[in-house]
Amino acid sequence: MNALLLSGGMDSTCIAWWKRPDVAIFVDYGQKPAEAEEAAGRAICESIELRFEMVRADCSALGSGDMAGAPSLGMAPVPEWWPFRNQLILTIAGAVALRLGVKHLMIGALSTDGVHADGRSEFVAAISDLMAMQEGGLTVGAPAIGLTAVELVEASGISQDILGWAHSCHTSNVACGQCRGCRKHYATWKALGWDPH
Helix, strand or coil: CEEEECCCCHHHHHHHHHHCCCEEEEEECCCCCHHHHHHHHHHHHHHCCCEEEEEECCCHHHCCEHHHCECCCCCCCCCCCCCCHHHHHHHHHHHHHHHHCCCEEECCCCHHHHHCHHHCHHHHHHHHHHHHCCCCCCEEECCCCCCCHHHHHHHHCCCHHHHCCCCCCCCCCCCCCCCHHHHHHHHHHHHCCCCCC
16 A cells, blocks of 8 residues: 655645555644645545545644744754654654555655755655664655656646645645745746646
8 A cells, every 4th residue: 555645735736646645644743734734635635536544743842933833943944944844744644654554655755845854865765764674664755856846747747626725835724925835836836827826
């Protein structure tokens, strides 16, 4: 079985459409836009008849930056940076995956996510090795790691209707229009010649 760590954002939505995993796993880890991300994830999964699993583990006390609604730490490479976020979420989702009998877990990292260490191919390989050496032998992959957001949309063949469910805002359950997530969302739609409204 294959699973996808589904955030409800554009990238994981495209991968859900493109790769059609057996199950999508959503983690509410205490991020500010969790409610909208969950709603988007559920709508996307219902639209493409994909099993949706969610888990809550409130780690908001550990967060920093836009997604936690807290000041960024001095070492933060981008405003939404949250220490060890992908490692944390993958660990939680990995535990759910093993319970479901999943052997491979996909994440939505892109070539442009290399601005932070846990968005790079080296991180994906290292976390996969770490999980695979433990009981269950779960592996992690990033099928779009060599693509930009626009290239992923095009490669996936996703429709505007399905992608329209995605929630990309880092700060709120209603798109703020100003954060890096919102700006990427609008820039991607514009580059595709689509109307984001």
